[in-house]
Amino acid sequence: MAHGPAKSEVFAQLGEELRCVRIGQGLSAGELARRCGLSRSMLSRIENGQTSPSVDTLQSLAEALEVSVARFFCRRNGRPDLSFVPAGAGIRVDRMGEVAGFRYELLGHLLSGNLCVEPYLVRLQAGAPPFADFQQPGLQFVYLLSGRLRYRHGARVLEMGPGDALLFEGRAPHGVEAVLAEPVSYLAVTLAARQ
Template sequence: MRSLSASRIGAQVKALRMAAGTSAGELARTSGISASMLSRIERGLVSPSVETLERIAQGLHVPVSRFFGDQARRTDFCHVRAGHGLVVDRIGAVADYRYELLGHLLSGNLFAEPYLVTLLPDAEPYVTFQHPGLKFLYFLSGEVTYRYGAKAIDVRAGDSLLFEATALHGIEAIHSQPVSYLSVVFTLRE
């Protein structure tokens, strides 16, 4: 008979393995356990020892505690319907840059803030954004030259950028409008 805790641990091991993009064989090899044992753990057929869980955690590069979190009851989920993001006045926001917050999430010590940024018709280039964290940009429309430190990159709809936001960055030139892009900022809580 399967134990409820073995089922939960097994489901969490499998979910973490899949999220890491690791095959079962690969995880078994890096963890130093047999593939059949890993399969039985993931299916909730056995209750793994603490030593085995430590090996699997090392193979996944996660703390052992991740196997015991009740992931089904987590509430860090955000759904924003199309056109219903929160238009925010950001402190220090550049004139005519419209920020629509599409969600806000804290997972552990990681903050994720996705924005739909739209440059209004009178928006001017601005290259001195600088803040902690990582930033991901996905351009939806328009063509611009984007400045990141000493680099200037021409980008257009469908292009993306990912970078450390501690360097000076921003739109250096606007070539065709309208300009809109998805901006996701990832920061760590102290």
């Protein structure tokens, strides 16, 4: 007797398609959640395949994205992911727990495979307070584009200038401990296994 895909696989595929449509339209998760009357955490659980949305929720999402509900059930087998973001066209992201003065711009997103890769352009506004207590699973890559700063990772503090790079485990407390010269901007890439 042939069996169809497991429920968890269906939820994961639905979530991937939803995220693909949202990102393709240049919408942040927060904006789509607001349009649909959902919490950001609920939208995140749907996009990550952790929960099954109701039919009403699917309809609300489809209407907000101006697509049919059937679009979320399209299979993209054999189609490799590609993310191209023209200069200046990254998606402004309001990250949960975002520190005042730190501005995040998502520069790409791939939906296939078991690895989640999120590249951000981070800009510190003038006078932004330092913050060195970020913690998240996975690996972090930081490449300083402009300015000078002291960056903390655990007990270690490094002085960084343009062109300097860091690669480290993100579970240790880390972040900008002090701004030495403005304006500060850096590329931050998070690499983690999908949950």
